[in-house]
């Protein structure tokens with residue numbers, strides 16, 4: 001098995017797992033790595049090594065990880081950087097196809113789970129489980145949102161970027177620029193912040209934003225309320241830095257857009 005070349009679809013599956021896991025989980029005893037390696041008919045250590053290679057190539061990781069990357073690894077990471085949306089969609093489809101190939105029951109269950117995860121998006125999939133005849137375009141639309149949530153939350157190690165709450169069920173991958181405004185930013189993880197439900201809702205409504213150094217700024221309205229509960233949920237974080245993710249630090253131009261267009265004081 002050692003030395004067998006990685007096909008493009010295998011690399012795409014590995015890339016998908018790379019974004020799903022937190023940095024620090026890229027080792028051969030990680031259950032998800034063991035599961036996927038088995039489906040790929042590869043050892044867990046070879047898949048773990050592949051994820052470390054991706055980390056060494058990922059500009060968002062600032063040179064963390066070992067550097068044993070192959071040319072093919074570089075090309076896949078380059079295509080993610082240059083054409084994020086398309087590469088993510090291909091990576092998701094490659095993973096779906098791998099699962100479908102091995103166990104159709106698993107695929108159906110996965111689709112059910114995925115549909116449940118769509119609650120934060122505008123789409124709903126209350127109909128039938130998607131069938132094999134579904135077009136690639138439809139699949140691309142359907143599968144994007146779980147990737148965005150998974151990648152953003154893993155980047156922040158499943159913590160709220162404001163209060164550090166570490167309960168995944170209460171976390172949202174919050175869009176900085178709402179994707180209804182700029183659809184091509186829909187899947188870009190650097191247009192997202194992992195936030196608990198209260199900080200997500202308040203961010204969406206413009207009660208708070210971030211300055212150019214990613215420090216928390218509160219709207220006048222929130223400051224004027226000034227009660228004990230408001231101080232507990234918001235006041236105590238004023239001026240503090242966003243808890244930075246391992247990867248996908250929010251892009252400053254997206255933050256500036258939020259401050260000018262969503263932040264209550266920015267719109268005055």
Ligand SMILES: [Zn+2]
Pocket residue numbers: 160161162163164165195196197198199
């Ligand atoms: Zn929070």
